[in-house]
Each structure stands twice: as structure tokens, then as C-alpha cells.
Amino acid sequence: MKIINDDGGAQSFVPQTPSMPPLPPLPSTPGVAELENLHLWARNAKSTGALDGSTRDFLTTTARNPVLRAEAFMDWIDRRIKHGGFPFGKALASKPAAQTSLRYLDGRTRGGINFSSQEYLSLASHPSVQQAAIDAIKRLGVHSAGSSALAGNIVDGNALEQEIADWLHTPHVTLFPTGWAAGYGVCRGLIRPNDHIVLDVLAHNCLQEGANAATKNVHLYRHLDVSHAKKQLQRIRAKDDVNGILLITEGIFSMDADSPDIAALQALAHEYGALLVVDVAHDLGCSGPDGTGQIGVQNMLGKVDLVMGAFSKSFASNGGFVATHSHAVKEYLRYYAPSNTFSNALSPPQIAIIRECIRIIRSPEGQLRRDQLFTAITALRGELRARGLTVMGQPSPIVPVLLGRDDVARVACKLLAERGVLTNLVEYPAVSNNSARLRMQVMTEHTPEQCSNAADIIATAWAEAQALLQTEQPEQSDGFVAPVADAEGFHSQRVAEPAE
Numbered sequence: 001m002k003i004i005n006d007d008g009g010a011q012s013f014v015p016q017t018p019s020m021p022p023l024p025p026l027p028s029t030p031g032v033a034e035l036e037n038l039h040l041w042a043r044n045a046k047s048t049g050a051l052d053g054s055t056r057d058f059l060t061t062t063a064r065n066p067v068l069r070a071e072a073f074m075d076w077i078d079r080r081i082k083h084g085g086f087p088f089g090k091a092l093a094s095k096p097a098a099q100t101s102l103r104y105l106d107g108r109t110r111g112g113i114n115f116s117s118q119e120y121l122s123l124a125s126h127p128s129v130q131q132a133a134i135d136a137i138k139r140l141g142v143h144s145a146g147s148s149a150l151a152g153n154i155v156d157g158n159a160l161e162q163e164i165a166d167w168l169h170t171p172h173v174t175l176f177p178t179g180w181a182a183g184y185g186v187c188r189g190l191i192r193p194n195d196h197i198v199l200d201v202l203a204h205n206c207l208q209e210g211a212n213a214a215t216k217n218v219h220l221y222r223h224l225d226v227s228h229a230k231k232q233l234q235r236i237r238a239k240d241d242v243n244g245i246l247l248i249t250e251g252i253f254s255m256d257a258d259s260p261d262i263a264a265l266q267a268l269a270h271e272y273g274a275l276l277v278v279d280v281a282h283d284l285g286c287s288g289p290d291g292t293g294q295i296g297v298q299n300m301l302g303k304v305d306l307v308m309g310a311f312s313k314s315f316a317s318n319g320g321f322v323a324t325h326s327h328a329v330k331e332y333l334r335y336y337a338p339s340n341t342f343s344n345a346l347s348p349p350q351i352a353i354i355r356e357c358i359r360i361i362r363s364p365e366g367q368l369r370r371d372q373l374f375t376a377i378t379a380l381r382g383e384l385r386a387r388g389l390t391v392m393g394q395p396s397p398i399v400p401v402l403l404g405r406d407d408v409a410r411v412a413c414k415l416l417a418e419r420g421v422l423t424n425l426v427e428y429p430a431v432s433n434n435s436a437r438l439r440m441q442v443m444t445e446h447t448p449e450q451c452s453n454a455a456d457i458i459a460t461a462w463a464e465a466q467a468l469l470q471t472e473q474p475e476q477s478d479g480f481v482a483p484v485a486d487a488e489g490f491h492s493q494r495v496a497e498p499a500e
């Protein structure tokens, strides 16, 4: 796996248990009584199994009744919830702003600096965005009342399609009810059972699910590895010159915050008679010239076959889209992508919000918001690194902080929530065994001071968590290959042989 450094250089990264830096002394923050409590808590949590296991265990439970399988899972998360080690399923108790409060599954509401919301440009609270939603509700109501294949799109949705087309220099756009639906739909809509999909091994779940639903011929390539993608294409074309191929990547990968060489992949796609799809969910709007993300940064505007995006990160809404150079593909996706055809279209307020966000993103205010966002990103990455933490990927609103062992990460996350840093944990099997990480998401509103405070709290919590569990050995891999890169960065068993 390639990681691009902040200075643009590349380094190799193998997603396995990181070599831990020497343990720093226990921080001075907690008093003796608190430390004793923490030790007691850690022993209890460990003895009840709350720090062991993963969601993967409950994919293979063997009860005939699905309710019993769910109950086995519930028993496990109950143990984690009881010990404060289940940082998932949280609900916002106020706006997704830089400072917010979240209700956890243990029923407690915790407030703090918020790095757990995908609100990159802080546009959800923008007065003109809110006003646009209100105006649309007054004019058109709140309901789309149908699929876009029937009568669900609204004329404002047609205008949104045109605005995205103009922005991306890609003349035809189909809207989808969500970003997930767009990723699933572009695969499932365009690809038939004898076709092939060549997919970056770390591509988002919507692309993996769409690919697997469309064809058995799914070929994964090592993360960002153009030469491996080429090998896969060569292998396919050596046996099959008849069927179609989609080659798929993302602008910014959502777990590792790194980017592919889009021009090289596009050239490869054309060389082998394939179409390239780039998922720009995390970079469109919040980065690049005129907010055009990695496609703009890499001078590929208007040169990518299919651009797929989500409005859920920089556009303060739900929704997704696919942009194409072919009018026929635009219309085809409306009737053959089931996640579009059989799902209600975006509602009037969603469309109004997205349109107003695009207007702001493309204005001088949008540039200011991006500048401020990247000031916060640089501050956070720098502050975390200055405290000895491993920050992955390149500067982007996603800041992954490698914590390593899953049990240590769970304990650290519990401490973070109690000390006022709200952030998401990614653990096995979403990433490889013992490469758990915080997936921090930065927004325009974050101040450098908040970033520095958060880095302090994170470094302290991580050191404490390591100290509390330092007698434990890391769990060995159980042989399951998570839907991410293994040590080779590649899942050989998931690669289908090219169709004869």
C-alpha cells in the first residue's frame, strides 16, 4: 500500500500491527484514585470479553432463526456498551458543528470537540443554505413522491444535474437518492454477468456491493497500484475481448486518505477497452481548484469516463450522482440502476440545499472555506505528529490516526469520549487486524486551538490505554481477510478468474 506523505513523497505502508513507540510515562492528568479505577475497569472489561472479538464473528453464527443470530451479536455489544467500549451507533444531540454532543448507546450524552461528522465545509448551518431549504419547502413541499424513472425528479433536480455537468465539464448527470445508491447503481446498472469489474481493494462498500451484485468477474487490484490494475486488465483481455470492463477507484480513499494517479488509470482503461469510474465522495467540493477535488488537482476535469459522487460530506445533504459524457448512459442509469429506478428521488429541500452549497463552493466564500478547512487539517496533522502519533495519508478532511491494537484503540476511544474528543473508531474487520485507527473528520469551523487540544487529549488517552493493557499480547490474525489489503495489499481469494 502506498501512502503519500504530506510533502508529496510516497512511502510503503504495510497494514499490520505497528511497532509501538516506547511507552511514555503515564500522563499526569488522572489522579491516583482515577488510575486505580481505570486499572480496575480495564481488568473487568478484559475479563468479560468486552475488548475482544469483532463484528466479523457474527457473520458466521449458526442459528437457524436470524433473530437468534442478532441476539448473539447484541450480547457482545451489550458487554462493550456496559464497559464504555462501544463507540458506534451514536446519535447527534445537537448540530454537527465543531463542538457538539452525542448520545451514546449507554444512554449517556457526551459533549466535546467534534471530529465525527462529515460536514467538511460547515455548510449545514449556513443561513443561505437553510433559507434555500425553507424556500423549496414552501414552493414544492417536502416529498419527491416518486422515482426519477417516473415522476419523482423535480425541475430543480434537472437544474442541479446541469450545474454539476457544467462544473465537472462532463455534460450528462444522473442524480441518485444517496451516494451509496450511486456507487451501487453505476456498477449494477452498467455491468452484466459476463462483464468484469476491476476494483481497488479498498474501494468503498457501495462499489464492492454493486460489483458483486453485477458480476462474478470481480478482480481486485492492490491499493493505488496502477501496474497491478494493468496486470488484471491484461489477464482479462487475454481471454475475453468481447465483454465490458469497469475500472474503479476513488478520489480520496475514506479509510486511508490517499489518492490514486487518476490520469494513469484513465489511460489504462482506454488501452484495455474499459471505462474508468472515480468516486469523489470525499474530495469534491472541499478540495482542489474551484472545489473540483482530485480530478481538478490532477488536471483531469472533463477527462474521466464516469464520475460518481455523494452530497453527504461537503454539500450538507443526502444524495449522489453519476456524471458521464454520454446522454445515453445518463438515461440508461435511470432505468437500469435499480438503486435509482426503484427508489424515490431526492426531495425538494435536499435539492435546494445541494444547489445552494454548489453556489457557495464555487464562489470566493467557497475558496475561503476550503482554505480555512486546510488550515485546520494542517494544524491537526501537525499537532498529532508532534506528539508521536502516526497520521496516515495525505492532507484531506479525513485524518486517520493509527492506534494499532483493537483493544488498545477501544480503551483509548472510551477515554477520548469521556475527555471531550468525539471521533469515530475504525476497527477490524473494516481495516486489517490490529490496525485500528481513529477516523477524524475535520471541518471548516475547527480552530487550530481545538486541533491542538484534541491532539493533547488523544496522545494522552492512547498512552494510557497502552499502559493499561501493556501486559496483553496482540491478538493473532484469525485468517479472515478483511475487505481491505492484507500484508500484500491484496485479497487473492476474492479475485475472480476472468470469464472464458
Ligand SMILES: Cc1ncc(COP(=O)(O)O)c(C=O)c1O
Binding pocket: 178, 179, 180, 181, 183, 204, 206, 250, 254, 279, 281, 282, 310, 311, 312, 318, 319, 320
Ligand atoms: C467513498 C464513499 N463513497 C460513497 C459513499 C456513500 O455515500 P452516502 O453516505 O452519501 O450514501 C461514502 C459514504 O460514506 C463514501 O465514503
